[in-house]
Amino acid sequence: MQTAEKHPPINVNDVFQLTNIGIPSNEVTWSRVSMLSDRWICVRHSKNNDPKTKASTSTLTVVNLKKDCEYTSYDGGMTDSVLMHPSEPIIALKAFMKFEVFNLDTKTLISKTTHHEQVLFWTWLNSDIIGIVTDMAVYHWSLWQEDSSPEKIFNRHSRLEFTEIVSYQADPTLKWLALTGMSPEEDRISGITQLYSVDEEITQCINSHAVCFALYKFCDNLYPSTTFCVGSRDSQDHGKVHVIELRPYHKGNFAPRSSYDHVQFRDDYDKYDFPISLQVSSKYGLLFMITKYSYLYICDMETAVCLSCTRIIMDIIFAVTLNTKTQSILGITRSGQVISVDLRKDNLLSNLRDTAKLSSQVTRLEKAILNS
Template identity: 55%
Template sequence: MHLTEANVLISVVDVVNLTDHNVPHSEITWSRVSMTSDRWICVRHSKIDSTKTFRWIVLDQENDYKHISYSGSTVADSVLMHPSEPIIAFKAFKTFQVFNLDTKSLLCETSHGEKVLFWTWLNSDVIGIITETAICHWFVWKEETSPKKVLNNHRRLKSTQIVSYKADHAMRWLAITGLFEEGNGISGIILVHSVSENLTQCISAHAVCFAEYHFQDNPYPSNVFCVASRDTRSHGNIHVIELHPYRKGNLAPKNTCDRIHVDFLDSFGKYDFPTTIQVSSRYGVLFMITKYSVLYICDMETAAPLICSGISNDIIITATLNTKTQGILGISKDGMVIFVNLQKTKFVYKRKHAVKKNVQASLSEEKKILEVDKMTSDKCQSVHRKTNASQ
């Protein structure tokens, strides 16, 4: 698809720049700017004088992130907002504290005996903590609880930089992503763990997400696992896989075993790779964003690719689904907060056309297979008749 066509189907809107809130350009990094959902943007930035104290600010979705809703100072090395409530969590080395920002009260705290490599809110109740030896869960609202070990850290993750930890809505499936430099590019390892089966597998990929999606021919929604990767030949794949437990009456998704092929653009460099996957269940599409800000949109039903377009002139450091518009909320390295919105009427028409074309291609391919099967069957029967006649 030409970029001009993509520009008709999506709009990219610059909302606000973090530098407008006195965040220095040098402080706009992946480790300092976080979004646990589209509700908040949280930034831990400038050191105050020569002390070990840092400033932090929180921007709220309600005013399009244009005004600071909360701010303060902290000695913490990392700060994360609760996905939906005005609650903030601080990590200072091995200690965790959770505060209510409206009442300014400490809600709970805990500590961990090991160095923390990565941590995040997995949902509204659980903070996931990854150390050098273990993956732990802290059930924040349970009284007198400390982080509980869920499984051992895998040896293949120990030489990587952990960049993501996600869980499905029921906490039955977990996925941890680690990146590392290999040859002339960036490779990824994703540890996938089934809690109910207590089984773990590592796969080569760069980005992952879990989603509930209702496929058209099924009576119930499916729990799906979406994963994106790039190989050494600049080709990418996106897999959409249904996870158990399976709902009775549901058919397997048409693209369970299919791959959405993505060709990475050479002009964006050899280090480009998928960093974010998001699913819009309302519009039936999957968004994949690369480090160098290329957006790919694919159909969830058929795996048909719909759009490929650049959305920023700089690196995208973090992005999530905009739950209001079902588009994308992203932040670039230059501090720009952007909305990527679907031009709904035109996009729906494009999706229907692309899906119809993809289905026709699939039916044509099936017809060819059936014709080959019939020819093979006829040939076998002919040989069988000749064999019987000779006997």
Template identity: 30%
Template sequence: MNDNTPIKVLEYGRLQDYDVNPSRIGFKWVTMESEKFICICEKNRLLIIDRSESNNLIQRPFKVDAAIMHPRSKIVALRDRRELQIYNLYLNYKVKTYIMHEDIVFWKWVNVKKLCVITENSVYHWLLDGISSPKKIFDRNLEMKNCDEIINYHVDAEEKWMLIVGVKVLNGNILGTIQLHKKETNKDNIIKGHAATFTSLKMEHGIYPTKFFIYSVRNQDSSKLHIIEIDHKEENPVIAEKAVDVFYSSENVNDFPISIQVSKKYYIIFLLTKNGYIQLFDLETGMCIYVSRVSPTTIFTSVPEEIDGGIVGVNRSGQILSIDIDETNIVTYILDNLNDRSLAIRLAKRNDLPGIEDICSDDTDISGEIIL
């Protein structure tokens, strides 16, 4: 990236550097549950790149269909059709095993204590306590059962809301469907969308954090990013729903959103598309900050970088990429290219960034810092 852009894109190596078979570089075999580990499930072995320990490589002779690392610890979940195993890599010890009565189609760590398991019909949560069995949380809607593949699952911080994202190929088009489930009412909403997540932000004049459901969809009529407040608290200001345009170039008629990550450091939405583009949006206003192609191939798995406030992912070429906010440029970029003084000031004050010194010395009515 050149010096005038608000992001930095860095390559931290390639999976081929670890002798990974190129045929195994894809969504089914390469997983990331956090920035700490990259897990690669090959035919006769399991490879784990520990990014927290100078990319140390861990190998085990496991023959399983799939594997995902715990977000924080050297604990790995192994799956072979209906059988689930939790394995402690520190002790080389199998912690627990469970056999589901249905085939498993998707799974993901909900948090450091809980694993989500999605079968052909239902969604389960499995506690990492050594004794519990998977507990059914809700059933998949009929429209979700018609999806060809489940590609993501999220819960909000309080586990009051859950969502499943599925896709279906129809006449060469990729159609996305989201099942949004509310635990308290046991009700579902079915939404057309390709990517979604939850997040929260403590707004100015707000007593409690404001919770958001965010999703994006591309169809023949429009391409939108939706930012919707959920579980509104009366003590907080009401946040109107936003539906903002998502840009796709005329050369990328078949492109669509595949991932949404939210930086809890900057409160900027990172939207990745199938063709390797990234779009940045301000969470509070929905303002589109920046659009650029950052990868020649699909970044098929990505997670937030908690400390740096960016994201890290792996593309189909095997590149391990990080996409971070360039703190030296982003405020001046917003001022020069978007002419949005309010956003520039808010971002600079919230993160102690350079770029507003001249503005603040001239203006006497600047306020509105977001309280974190």
């Protein structure tokens, strides 16, 4: 169980307000607004705030988070979904079953394809590959292979049949893939993740609401490991954070890790709260778990122990990414507010000392702070 801290371990700062640039507040939603990295926010919205405007006259607005939130709007035409490249000025457009990818600087078409199945979810897996999820299978589309079509990678598991797909992720080597879906039940939102091993062609289903992959060098290991982090709400007000080291294991490292800790959800706001995002700061050895109703759980990557639980803001958060510069997080709320949640490292250390929790983590954090 997490207790209130004497000193808040985070600062929350306003970065940008999407509604201030003509984006209707009712269109600040998960399906229209994406933030796949700390470089861009991309929005598909109606023109001139006209509620009668149809999707065929939509506008695409791209906000550059690295350039004082400068934004540019484009005619969206028949586009029904849009995603920005994680790091480059490249935009991917979807219109029904057609996909096109453009370089915004050169105004040139990079690649295009037409898929033969209805697409339920899609995302950039890395700088080169777009993942495409249909009702039956998962595909990868490699952009730099001329006239390439999406390649089928694996079939969806039957346990995800009646879920809404909310996430598809890969480890840096593309050897491990994770597809996550959610579905409403009588008294909660349930989540399930299909973890797929490309080398072994084996699927494992895990009860989870949010997952992520990260390269992390465990204490005393010689080499970084591929880790799979899982956040779930199991029943009532209890949940779990799990950190698992995946194969292949590096010779010279200690035995593979698999650590977990129980967390308590605070239902003073809504009993349907659940994790929506996990982000890893490899620099500080911290795992950030963020819930729909804006609770931030800060956990130790070495042990999965929950170090802190803090309410970020009185609003719903639906998009989160790691701020690579500050090693903290950026989030977008349902009201269109873009916020920066920055770690107050001294306060976190002070709270840990006061609770006599994880002296080893205090030592590691102190070293990381001194070296930052």
